[in-house]
Structure formats: structure tokens, C-alpha cells
Amino acid sequence: MKNLLKKLTSVCSPSGFEDELCQVIKTEITPYADEIKVDKLGNLHAIKNGSDNNITIMLAAHMDEIGVIVTDIEEGGYARFTRLGYIYGINLVASRLIFTNGAIGMININEKDTKVDKDLRNAYIDFGVPHKDDCPVKVGDVACFFGPSVELTNSRYMAKSIDDRIGCAIQIELLKRLKKTPHNIHVVFTTQEEFSGVGARTSAYKITPDIAIAIDIMLSGDMPESKNNPVSLGKGPVIKVKDIGTLIHLGVKNWLIDTAIANDIPYQLGISDDYTDAMTMQSTKAGSAVGQICIPCRHIHTPAEIIDLTDAEHAVNLLVTMLSNDVPENLR
Incomplete structure (x- = not known):
């Protein structure tokens, strides 16, 4: 995943100008999706058809980055x-x-x-x-x-736009590793999350998912004078319970936690005062049951964001395991 993340973070892709990154991702995922579409707002949709057509699940990671x-x-x-x-x-x-x-x-x-x-x-x-x-x-x-990507240790990585290129990398790896699923999976690489969230909103309106999960980053608490935030790099992906715009669905939360525990996948629970695409997906049309999987990140919205790549690998494993199996009865 390290080389993939380096490729993704090297692209300049501010909100509303995601076309170049969209093409890079499209090249990566084309062999692994049953169908690929780019909509009028530039959102990239990769669809994996399931053997059971009853449940539609949407995943969202945003392609855009902060800019001027x-x-x-x-x-x-x-x-x-x-x-x-x-x-x-x-x-x-x-x-x-x-x-x-x-x-x-x-x-x-x-x-x-x-x-x-x-x-x-x-x-x-x-x-x-x-x-x-x-x-x-x-x-x-x-x-x-503008600046170089840097491998700090074997697993710690520093670059601009890790928010949310790491989410995009996780979704790319998911498409590569998910061989079979009972669900209709819509993996969406969204536009303009940093500006308005319009990409996720219009995508969710089109897809009408039963379950929607945002893949993003969350501020890590393992920095000097950080308070009331137990999240740390290297301890697993964060199942974010609440942020400024979203309370995740209890059934989705339990599905995430139960899957992680049953498969010895490390995870953390977190609460933040930012937002992700989950906020717009949750409230679009008749709504959907939402969840959030976030990668702990230091120095968010700077030229030098830092993550631990093992957290991303665990996130991929969690998603592959979940989506390879049936959803719990209370989410049907």
C-alpha cells in the first residue's frame, strides 16, 4: 500500500479539480470492478455485483484535498x-x-x-x-x-493530502482483495468533501444505499498536550462513533466491532469534532444506516500529515471480512 499511497499523494487534486486523480484511480481499479462510472460531478463509482441483490452497501472516500x-x-x-x-x-x-x-x-x-x-x-x-x-x-x-512524501519508519508515513488519499488507497485495495460478496457494493471515490460534501450527497441520492460507510482520517490523540482523545497511531483503525454531523447507526457500529473482535483485527473507538462523507450520506433521500472507519492521523490539514500504514492494512482486512459475509439480521 505504501507505493500506492505515494502515487496518490503525488497528485494535486483540490476540491472541484479531481479529474487527474480520478484517472489514476480508475486505472488502478478497472480490472477489479464489474462496472465503473464517472458521474457529472466527477465522482468515480466502482460496482461489485453480489450474489444476493437484497442489500446495497456504499463506501465513500473523498478524492479532493484542501487547497487555495x-x-x-x-x-x-x-x-x-x-x-x-x-x-x-x-x-x-x-x-x-x-x-x-x-x-x-x-x-x-x-x-x-x-x-x-x-x-x-x-x-x-x-x-x-x-x-x-x-x-x-x-x-x-x-x-x-507541495512537498515530498517521506517514509519515516517501516510503517509511519508522512505526506500532504493523506486526508483522504489513505481512504482512497484502502478502497482500491478492497476492490483488489474482495473476491466474492453477497451484497451489491458501490465503492465511490467522491468529490468536494473538503468544500461542501456535494459528491457524497449526490452519489448517495443516486445509489440509495441500505448501509453507507465513510472511509477517512481522524485526528490522533498521541501528540503533546492532546486531551480527551485516546486515539493513537498503530493501534488499529478507528470506528468513529460521533462527530459534528453524524451519530453512526448502532447496528453498523456493532457489526464493525463484532467483526473486528471475531477476527482479531485491532480497532479503536473515537469521537471527534470534524465531519466526513457519512454526514451527507446519512441524511440523503430517506437516509441510510451509516458507519465510519477512520485512520488515525497527526497534523491534519498540513503539508506533513502522518499515519501508520498498519492501521490502513487492518482497515482493509476489516472491510474485506465484513463484505465477504452476510450482514447481521438487524441490518436487513
Whole structure:
């Protein structure tokens, strides 16, 4: 999975600009799906037909990453910008960016300032050009963080956009390893989760799943001064019970936990104040029974997110085991 994650995180794919990553993933999964579709919003649907057509299960991992969008070009060739998805100001100064057109720049703030304003109005992008006419981008162009992926240890990995390329990698591996299922499985690589969640919302509306599971990341609690968060890297995927927009379905929660225990798959339970595609899937149309499987991650929404790849491997094993077998009676 390490090489796959490196390939996925190397792509710049901010919200609304997921086409390049979509093509990379499509190439990876084509031999393993019964049907593949890309819808009008750019969501990539991979379908595995089951032997029992009674249950439809949707999985969702988002292809987009946080980024910036240019709002103005100033004299000297500097670009002003705003968020595309939520970026913390503290992480911006001296960060490198790469635009979807290949242009590279770095972020700084006005000389008299000591921190980035909440609205980012004192931050700018420097391309090293002498004049406004030499600026390589225009209003509306988008960029993401730029930097190398780094293998820190045998299992610890650092890169930009691990949120949510690790979820995409898990779903790719699931498609490769899931040989047979009694269910109709819709594995969806969604768009614009960081911006509005519209990709998961429209996909769930189209699929009308009985059960929907979001595959994403969750802030790890094993950092200095972290409080009220027992989640750690390397102790298994997180079955996220609650976040700002979702309470997971009790039946799905028990299915996840019971499967993990029965198959000696390590797992953790977690609660967070962020959100995933589960929020929109749960409330679309008549609703669905939702769950969340999240990979513990340090330094979320920075150019240097860190995970333990063993947590992702356990997540794949959990999903393959679950989806190879019948769902519990209370979810039928």
C-alpha cells in the first residue's frame, strides 16, 4: 500500500479539480470492478455485483484535498488567495504550493504582521517573478500543498493530502482483495468533501444505499498536550462513533466491532469534532444506516500529515471480512 499511497499523494487534486486523480484511480481499479462510472460531478463509482441483490452497501472516500484559490493578482506578480476547504493560518507561512497548471510558489504574510489573519487577507503567494504580467496564475486558479512524501519508519508515513488519499488507497485495495460478496457494493471515490460534501450527497441520492460507510482520517490523540482523545497511531483503525454531523447507526457500529473482535483485527473507538462523507450520506433521500472507519492521523490539514500504514492494512482486512459475509439480521 505504501507505493500506492505515494502515487496518490503525488497528485494535486483540490476540491472541484479531481479529474487527474480520478484517472489514476480508475486505472488502478478497472480490472477489479464489474462496472465503473464517472458521474457529472466527477465522482468515480466502482460496482461489485453480489450474489444476493437484497442489500446495497456504499463506501465513500473523498478524492479532493484542501487547497487555495487565487482572488487577485497584485503589482510585483504576487497573488492573493482564499481557502478551498479549511486550511489553518498557522500552517501557511513558508508553505510551498503547486498549481494545477504546474506553477510553484510559496506563501508569506505582509512584513509588519506576525501571524496570518483569520480571513487570510494579509497572506500572499510569491512566484519569484518581477512583474504582474509575469505571474503564472490568474484569478480562479487553484493550488495544493507541495512537498515530498517521506517514509519515516517501516510503517509511519508522512505526506500532504493523506486526508483522504489513505481512504482512497484502502478502497482500491478492497476492490483488489474482495473476491466474492453477497451484497451489491458501490465503492465511490467522491468529490468536494473538503468544500461542501456535494459528491457524497449526490452519489448517495443516486445509489440509495441500505448501509453507507465513510472511509477517512481522524485526528490522533498521541501528540503533546492532546486531551480527551485516546486515539493513537498503530493501534488499529478507528470506528468513529460521533462527530459534528453524524451519530453512526448502532447496528453498523456493532457489526464493525463484532467483526473486528471475531477476527482479531485491532480497532479503536473515537469521537471527534470534524465531519466526513457519512454526514451527507446519512441524511440523503430517506437516509441510510451509516458507519465510519477512520485512520488515525497527526497534523491534519498540513503539508506533513502522518499515519501508520498498519492501521490502513487492518482497515482493509476489516472491510474485506465484513463484505465477504452476510450482514447481521438487524441490518436487513
